[in-house]
Amino acid sequence: MLNFSKSNLQIVTLAHTVLVNSPCRVTRVLIVCPVSTILNWENELKIWLPDGTFDALNVSEIASCKNSKAKEEKMKRWLDRGGVMIIGYEMFRGQANQKDNPSGQNLFTRCLVVPGPDLLICDEGHLLKNEDSQIYKCMNKILTRRRIMLTGTPLQNNMFEFFTMVEFVHPTHTLQRFDSDILAPFLPPKHEYVVSVKISEVQSRLYQQYLDNYTKGAVQPPES
Ligand SMILES: *[C@@H]1O[C@H](CO)[C@@H](O)[C@H](O)[C@H]1NC(C)=O
Numbered sequence: 001m002l003n004f005s006k007s008n009l010q011i012v013t014l015a016h017t018v019l020v021n022s023p024c025r026v027t028r029v030l031i032v033c034p035v036s037t038i039l040n041w042e043n044e045l046k047i048w049l050p051d052g053t054f055d056a057l058n059v060s061e062i063a064s065c066k067n068s069k070a071k072e073e074k075m076k077r078w079l080d081r082g083g084v085m086i087i088g089y090e091m092f093r094g095q096a097n098q099k100d101n102p103s104g105q106n107l108f109t110r111c112l113v114v115p116g117p118d119l120l121i122c123d124e125g126h127l128l129k130n131e132d133s134q135i136y137k138c139m140n141k142i143l144t145r146r147r148i149m150l151t152g153t154p155l156q157n158n159m160f161e162f163f164t165m166v167e168f169v170h171p172t173h174t175l176q177r178f179d180s181d182i183l184a185p186f187l188p189p190k191h192e193y194v195v196s197v198k199i200s201e202v203q204s205r206l207y208q209q210y211l212d213n214y215t216k217g218a219v220q221p222p223e224s
């Protein structure tokens with residue numbers, strides 16, 4: 001099953017637009033997402049981009065690579081010729097932190113961090129809600145300020161987490177917000193009915209007992 005969303009479609013069209021229009025000066029787009037949605041992203045790009053357009057974006061991912069050599073080759077190709085790279089958060093953290101190695105010569109740091117991508121998309125961006133977490137620190141080193149965060153659960157009653165996420169994408173807090181209004185056209189109308197029913201005599205007695213005994217603070221309600 002594929003899972004389409006409005007924001008994913010916006011990202012696909014944006015990535016395509018900036019990659020094929022050279023004045024935008026974007027040659028590498030990096031999508032960082034949970035590993036479970038890598039294939040979904042690839043599929044969305046395939047579905048929304050008409051024949052030939054998809055191929056022109058050189059979309060690739062390294063999760064399916066059998067070994068590190070294959071990963072390096074794909075990364076290097078992305079660095080050299082540009083296009084869209086999709087990577088999981090864990091893989092990003094693991095690779096971006098790598099020290100120099102003889103064959104890669106810090107290839108992953110060059111690909112992912114400095115200079116890194118020209119446009120960064122963070123899917124499920126609430127994973128970056130904690131500025132002390134490894135993944136936040138690691139991703140915040142990415143050079144580009146062109147950062148987009150997608151999340152369906154930004155608030156969770158914690159303004160500091162929310163601030164941290166906004167700070168990641170835009171230190172001066174500009175914010176585009178969609179609330180439940182955008183879903184309203186797709187949902188059936190909500191009807192509320194209030195039905196009043198006269199309580200029976202037993203119910204009335206029990207209720208009176210409750211009021212007499214438990215609402216005055218003298219006797220606590222039984223535990224169970
Ligand atoms: C895809 O790769 C080709 C070279 O193989 C390159 O000419 C082209 O610009 C790349 N497309 C993008 C969007 O980077």
Ligand SMILES: *[C@@H]1O[C@H](CO)[C@@H](O)[C@H](O)[C@H]1NC(C)=O
Nearest residue numbers: 205208209210212213214219
């Ligand atoms: C609760 O109140 C009723 C009178 O409404 C009384 O008969 C009964 O003994 C009270 N029960 C307790 C536990 O106080």
